[in-house]
Amino acid sequence: MPSSIDSSVVRPRADARRSAVVIGGLLVILLLAVLLAAMLGPYPLTPGEVIAAIARRVIGAAQPGPVDTVLFQIRLPRVAAALLVGAALAAAGASYQTLFRNPLVSPDILGVSAGAGFGAVLGILLSLPVFAIQGLGFVTGMITVGIVYTLARALRSQNEILVLVLAGIVVGALAGAGISLVKILADPYNQLPAITFWLLGSLSGIKVSDVQVVAPLVILGLVPLGLLRWRIGVLSLGDDEARALGVNVRFVRGVVITSATLITATAVSVSGVIGWIGLVIPHMARLLVGPRYDRVLPAAALMGAGFLVLIDTVARTAARIEIPLGLLTALFGAPVFVWLLARGRRMWS
Amino acid sequence: MLGARGLSIGYDGRTVAAGIDLTVARGEVLCLLGPNGAGKTTLFKTLLGLIPPIAGEVTVGERPLGSLTRAELAKSMAYVPQAQVMEFAYTVLDLVLMGRTVHLGPFSAPGRRDHERAHAALADLGIADLADAEANRISGGQRQLCLVARALAQDAPLLVMDEPTASLDLGNRLLVLERVRALKAQNYGVVFSTHDPDQARDLATTVAVIAGGRLAAYGAPQDTVTGPILSAVYGVDVVVERTESGRHVVAPRC
Numbered sequence: 001m002p003s004s005i006d007s008s009v010v011r012p013r014a015d016a017r018r019s020a021v022v023i024g025g026l027l028v029i030l031l032l033a034v035l036l037a038a039m040l041g042p043y044p045l046t047p048g049e050v051i052a053a054i055a056r057r058v059i060g061a062a063q064p065g066p067v068d069t070v071l072f073q074i075r076l077p078r079v080a081a082a083l084l085v086g087a088a089l090a091a092a093g094a095s096y097q098t099l100f101r102n103p104l105v106s107p108d109i110l111g112v113s114a115g116a117g118f119g120a121v122l123g124i125l126l127s128l129p130v131f132a133i134q135g136l137g138f139v140t141g142m143i144t145v146g147i148v149y150t151l152a153r154a155l156r157s158q159n160e161i162l163v164l165v166l167a168g169i170v171v172g173a174l175a176g177a178g179i180s181l182v183k184i185l186a187d188p189y190n191q192l193p194a195i196t197f198w199l200l201g202s203l204s205g206i207k208v209s210d211v212q213v214v215a216p217l218v219i220l221g222l223v224p225l226g227l228l229r230w231r232i233g234v235l236s237l238g239d240d241e242a243r244a245l246g247v248n249v250r251f252v253r254g255v256v257i258t259s260a261t262l263i264t265a266t267a268v269s270v271s272g273v274i275g276w277i278g279l280v281i282p283h284m285a286r287l288l289v290g291p292r293y294d295r296v297l298p299a300a301a302l303m304g305a306g307f308l309v310l311i312d313t314v315a316r317t318a319a320r321i322e323i324p325l326g327l328l329t330a331l332f333g334a335p336v337f338v339w340l341l342a343r344g345r346r347m348w349s
Numbered sequence: 350m351l352g353a354r355g356l357s358i359g360y361d362g363r364t365v366a367a368g369i370d371l372t373v374a375r376g377e378v379l380c381l382l383g384p385n386g387a388g389k390t391t392l393f394k395t396l397l398g399l400i401p402p403i404a405g406e407v408t409v410g411e412r413p414l415g416s417l418t419r420a421e422l423a424k425s426m427a428y429v430p431q432a433q434v435m436e437f438a439y440t441v442l443d444l445v446l447m448g449r450t451v452h453l454g455p456f457s458a459p460g461r462r463d464h465e466r467a468h469a470a471l472a473d474l475g476i477a478d479l480a481d482a483e484a485n486r487i488s489g490g491q492r493q494l495c496l497v498a499r500a501l502a503q504d505a506p507l508l509v510m511d512e513p514t515a516s517l518d519l520g521n522r523l524l525v526l527e528r529v530r531a532l533k534a535q536n537y538g539v540v541f542s543t544h545d546p547d548q549a550r551d552l553a554t555t556v557a558v559i560a561g562g563r564l565a566a567y568g569a570p571q572d573t574v575t576g577p578i579l580s581a582v583y584g585v586d587v588v589v590e591r592t593e594s595g596r597h598v599v600a601p602r603c
Contacts, residue, residue, distance in 0.1 A: 101436045158360065227456040234447050236437055240399050241430055245503065246423030246451030291437035294458050 019289040019299070026288075026302040030083070033306040037079045037313040043070045073208065081206045082312040083305040084218045085271045086281075088263035090304025091297060093278025094285065095225055095260045098236045098293045099253060100161060107264040107278035109165060110257065111172030115144025116268040118178040121195045125182050130205070134269045140175075141265030147171055149257060160239065200324030201274035203312050214270050221263035224255050225297060232256055233293030274325045276333025277304050283340050350374055350538055351396065351426065351507055356405035358388055358395045364403055365391045369564045371557050373538050375506055378529065380553035381542040382574070384583055387559045389542045393511055396540065398422050423451040426507035427500035431515055432492035434485050441487070441495045442480040445470055448502035463502075470501035474528055490521020497528060508532065510541035514548065526552060546599045550574040550589070558582055574599070 038050045045053075045067060053071050056062050092107035100109065108114065119140025123133030148167045157163040179199070186192045225232065231252050234242045242249050264278075285299035308325075311332070315323045350373070357367040365388040373379035383389050394400045396407055398414050407414040409425045417425070427448070448470070449463040459467075471477045474494045479487060484495055493513055500508050513529070514522040530552060532539055543549060549556045549570060556573040558566040560582040566573040576588040579599060586602045 098437075103436065230453060230458040231450065231455070234450050237435070237447065240394070240397075241428065243399055243419060244397055244423060244426075244428035245447060246420045248419050286437075290443075291439055292443055 019292075019295040022288050023295075023298050023302065026299060026306065030302050030306040030309070033309045033313075034079055034083065037082070037309050038071060038075050040313055040317050041070070041075060045071065077208045077211050078203050078206045078312065078316075079309055080211045081203050081214060081270060082308045084211070084214050085203070085267040085274065086277060086308025087301040087305040088218045088221070088267040089274065089277040089308075090281035090285070090300040091222055091225060092260040092264045092267075093304075094282035094293070094296050094300040095232065095256050096278075097282050098232060098296070099256050100165065101236050101238065103283065104279070106275070107260060108172065108275075110148045110168035110261065111144045111175060112141045112261050112264045113268050113273050114172040114175035114179070116141030116265050117199060117273055118144075118175040118182070120198055120269060120272070121179055121182045121186075124191055124194050124198065125186050127191075134210075137269035138265045141268060142261060144171055144175055145257065145261040145265075197324060198272045199326075201272040201326040201329075202315070202322060202324055203271050204316065204322050206270070210270055214266055217266040218263050221259040221266070222301065224259045228252055228255055229294035229297055236291075236293065271325065274308070274329055276329040276337075277308060280333045280336050280340070281307060284336070350410055351540065352408045353396065354406050354408070356392075356395065356407065357403040358391045358400075359403050360391065360400065362403065364562070366559055366562045366564070367404070369405070369557075369559070371555070371564070371567060373507070373540055373555065375538045376533060376536045377554040378533050378539045378541070378552055379555045379557060380549040380570075381540070381557050381559060382544075382546060382549050382582075383542075383559035383565075388562075389559055390511065392559060393509065393540075393542060397426070397428055397509055420451050423503060423505065425505055426509055427503040427505040429493075429496050429500045429508060429510040429513060431511050431513070432489055432496055438483050438485050440480070441471070441476070441482050441484050441498075442467060444484050444495055445480075445499045445502050448499035451503065466504070467498070467502050470498040471495075473501060474498050488521060490517050490524050493517065493521070493525050494528060497525075497532075506536075507538040507540070510539065512542050512544065514543060514545065546574050546579055546589075547597070550597045550599075576602075 035047060035050060039045045039047060043066065049067055050071065053067050057068075057072065062068055089107055093105070096105045096107060096109055097103050116137040120133050120137035122140075123136040128136065148164065148171045151167045151171070152160065152164040155163050155167070183192060183195055186195055231247050234245055234247050235249065235252060235256075237245070239249050267274075281304045282296060282300045285296045285303055289295040289299045311325060311328050315325055315328055352372040353369050356369040357364050358369065359365040369392065371379065381389050381392065391400070395402050398407070398417070401415070409417060409422065414422070445467040446459045446463060449459050449466060453459060453463070468477065468480060471480055474497055476491060476494050476498065479491060479495065484492055487495070497508070497510075497513070510529070513525050517525060526548060529539060529541065553570050555568065556566070556570050557564060558573055558578060565582055566578050574589060574597070579587050579589070587599050588602050589597050589599050591597055
């Protein structure tokens, strides 16, 4: 039977071993990024100082001093937050792109960022303490997606995915209008700059206690995505095919939406709105390990983590003032996205 | 092993066709014929349990379809959709591995035995050398065979194929039909829909003609793929002629 084909169609074996090597390499790069981020700042540290301080801490022989204070009170909490937020946004983006079978989808698709943003700016308007602003942002982000999901279910369409996306756009736009309203009502000298800064994303002022809240929530969201990795990948074939292959589509989709919303709302409430990571990083992961979700998920999470650790290091060291993270990710994301487009329509391969 | 009794099909309570009785067993090929919009796809989705019947019942084995879980259904019948270009550039092997999903633990990815089964399914269809090719960049016929391989890897005794030869060129069409014939010989039950009465006449054990909101004809090909029935169903004047080689072809009356 004629099945001989043009040899250029056969890709080099993107098999398990290759992606395992890539994922191992990404882990090493992430560790190097963390080390670099821990070294740089107004009080520079050498790699030896960083490693020695961490080693002493691990074996329980910490020596109180300026190095430990800078490292464990200021720098590493912020690095940990960047790592968690970057991993969360990239993992949520990879999950939604697979679920919605659309490579242009970002974690905001169901309105979680707009919803969390509305809650947070409302908190700023009401002059709430920082933890309350974060909590309000998290809760409104979750509620927004809850409304979108309930609305889509209530409409009982044949095309559940389409209705879900449209509901996300509508409710997200409503939350966006709410943000504009809060901006108009805000005190233009104190609150408005704070709102604007928050909406552009920043990790300045992160404390150990923030990381202690964010880490378990992000891990709680990532674990189900990791466990159901294969079935989530099968959803990319469409509802009918996935059902015929034996997947409980509604359940798996519910898990993806709940988990991705949890980690995105957590990320946004602690860091503000940081665009582009959830959109661009999954594409770059696919370039390295192919389109399979069970490989894209770890690759994207590691790349997102390493990327935001580096970007945040630039944000706090490049200029005398903090540069908003959303500006830097846009500066990076837009040209990379154009480059991906220029690689042709196979960009989502 | 798959049957329908007094089945009414449709969407949102709107009936598309009613009074459908049919059955297909292992080693049989049931072919669905009918004009565009007659309800072939709706019937398919109902038989696969993707949409509920409006009335009547579908049975798998001896059990009503509604009493089976998704996983039980997937172990009983495999769906072969029309091959389309996908959003993600999966390799042929990745796609065929997805056929193993129902046999995996809820938190597992395919292991060595699943890879072996996938490679065996590809070899069975004569496309073993395509395993590492990108599924979007092979020919339409090869992609259709890849989806058949996925269905084989699913290890279900019944294959439900939605117009497997639509939009294929002559060579690919014959390739796919030859494989369907081989599957029948391997004791698979096959349900497939087509727009080509010649295929039905040539390949089917039983033909079901859906037209005018009902089962217009049901039975052996020589009794159903006939000039008068096709003329009535499609609204054109055709005859079924026997060629010198003993095959039957549908041609316009002239």
